[in-house]
Each structure stands twice: as structure tokens, then as C-alpha cells.
Amino acid sequence: MTTPLRGVRRAGSTALLAELADLDDVLALRAALERDRPVGVRELIAAARTLLVTYDPAVTGHDGLSRTLAERADALPAQGGAVTPSTDYDTLVVPVRYDGPDLADVAELTGLTVREVIERHTTPLYTVAFAGFAPGFGYLTGTDPVLRLPRRSEPRTAVPSGSVAVAGGFTGVYPRSSPGGWQLLGSTDAPLWQEDRTPPALLLPGRTVRFEETT
Structure with missing residues (x-):
């Protein structure tokens, strides 16, 4: 049987980085570890093809945890797994003004009308x-x-805060002005990041989100 785990590397003295084939495998492994968290594991931080696992070195260690990850990865379904929505938070509704500078270009690229892009x-x-x-x-x-x-062939040096965009199969919202190359569909005033809020981020892993057109 082929394992989705491509390797495990040390990440400092209290973390390891599991490398997997794709995002589905990353999320499936994260979900499996969240359902039955190994003793000593502190955080599970996913990325597109990696899962960072931090741990308490007084309770567990790299070698034992690496073996546990390999066993859990081998037990995953062959097709990986979808993102598991979190039950800790309500669905977040994000109001969007579909006024992005790339909206017309996206319509042309997809063969849709602007209205159809918004509906999609x-x-x-x-x-x-x-x-x-x-x-x-x-x-x-x-x-x-x-x-x-x-992504756009020429990234922008400054994408406005609150921009709602698509690229590479994902949708994202820029929480602050920054360089970026995603296709900008619109904008929102939703406060995505506030340091004095607990937690400070609205878009937490596992949370479900709907986009709602506004003017």
C-alpha cells in the first residue's frame, strides 16, 4: 500500500514537519490527529502539502511522534479527505462588494458574464x-x-485591505494591504484581523464561510 506521507523532518527542538502528497492528505491527517490527539501534541498547523506538529518534549519526542504520524498516515483512506468544518464557530457570512479590478477579466477568462461570476x-x-x-x-x-x-502573470505591489480574490483553486481575503497576485473580484469591510479580539482572526482553519453580495 502506498502511504501519503512523503517524509517527516525536524522543525526545531519541539516540532516536526510532515510532508504529504497534496492538500487532501494534509487535511485528512490533521483531522485524524484532532480526533485522537497523540499524547504531548500541542498544535497542528496545516499548509498546502505539509503539516507542522508541535509537541511538549517532556512528554513525547521526535522519533516516537514520527512513528505515530506514519501509522496514522498509513491508516488514511486512499482518497484522502475533505476539509472537516469546525463546530466551534458559526458560519461566517462575509459581505462583498463585487467591484474588483479583475472581475471583468475573470468573466472573460471563464466565458461567463460578470453577473454569472458573482453568482458562482x-x-x-x-x-x-x-x-x-x-x-x-x-x-x-x-x-x-x-x-x-x-495567479496573475504580473503581481500587484499593493493589494488593498479587504480584497476578495481567487487563485489556484482557493478563495482568499486580504486582511491588510500587501503585495499579491490573486485575481481580485471584490472587497469587504469585515474585520478579518483584530489583535485585541480572541481569537484575533475571523478566518480560522475549519470554519465555514459564505460570501454575500452587498452594495
């Missing part, structure tokens, strides 16, 4: 697969297959 983007229920890039930035799965477009 507001219909799905999304799930935050993992966070990264910047504090508060979540990579959302569930994007309509027609809108799974590549």
Missing part, C-alpha cells in the same frame, strides 16, 4: 483549509471549479 462565487459554502501568508489570511476551499484560475 456567492453560491458555495467555503471552508478555511489553512491559514498563512499574512496574519488573518485564510485559504478557503470550495471555490466553483470554473473560477479556479491561476
Whole structure:
């Protein structure tokens, strides 16, 4: 049987990095570890093809935890697994003004009208697969297959805060102004990151999200 685990590397003295074939395998392994968390594991932080596992060195260690990860990975279904929505938070509704500078280009690339692009983007229920890039930035799965477009050939030096965008099969919302190459569909005023809030991020891994058109 082929294992989805491609390798496990040390990440400092209290963490290890599991490398997997793809996002489905990452999320399936994370879900399996969350359902039955190994003793000593502190955090499970997913990315597109890796899972960072931090642990208490007084309770467990790299070698034993590596063996546990291999066993859990070998027990995963062959098809991997979908993102498991979190039950800790209600579905987040994000109001969006579909006024993005790439909206017309996206319509042309997909062969849709602008109205059809908006409908395709507001219909799905999304799930935050993992966070990264910047504090508060979540990579959302569930994007309509027609809108799974590549990044722009020329990234922008400054994407406005609150921009709602698609690229590489994901939807994302820029929590602050930053460089970026995603296709910008619109904008939102939702406070995605507030340091004085607990937790500070709205787009937490596992949370479900809907986009709702507003003016």
C-alpha cells in the first residue's frame, strides 16, 4: 500500500514537519490527529502539502511522534479527505462588494458574464483549509471549479485591505494591504484581523464561510 506521507523532518527542538502528497492528505491527517490527539501534541498547523506538529518534549519526542504520524498516515483512506468544518464557530457570512479590478477579466477568462461570476462565487459554502501568508489570511476551499484560475502573470505591489480574490483553486481575503497576485473580484469591510479580539482572526482553519453580495 502506498502511504501519503512523503517524509517527516525536524522543525526545531519541539516540532516536526510532515510532508504529504497534496492538500487532501494534509487535511485528512490533521483531522485524524484532532480526533485522537497523540499524547504531548500541542498544535497542528496545516499548509498546502505539509503539516507542522508541535509537541511538549517532556512528554513525547521526535522519533516516537514520527512513528505515530506514519501509522496514522498509513491508516488514511486512499482518497484522502475533505476539509472537516469546525463546530466551534458559526458560519461566517462575509459581505462583498463585487467591484474588483479583475472581475471583468475573470468573466472573460471563464466565458461567463460578470453577473454569472458573482453568482458562482456567492453560491458555495467555503471552508478555511489553512491559514498563512499574512496574519488573518485564510485559504478557503470550495471555490466553483470554473473560477479556479491561476495567479496573475504580473503581481500587484499593493493589494488593498479587504480584497476578495481567487487563485489556484482557493478563495482568499486580504486582511491588510500587501503585495499579491490573486485575481481580485471584490472587497469587504469585515474585520478579518483584530489583535485585541480572541481569537484575533475571523478566518480560522475549519470554519465555514459564505460570501454575500452587498452594495
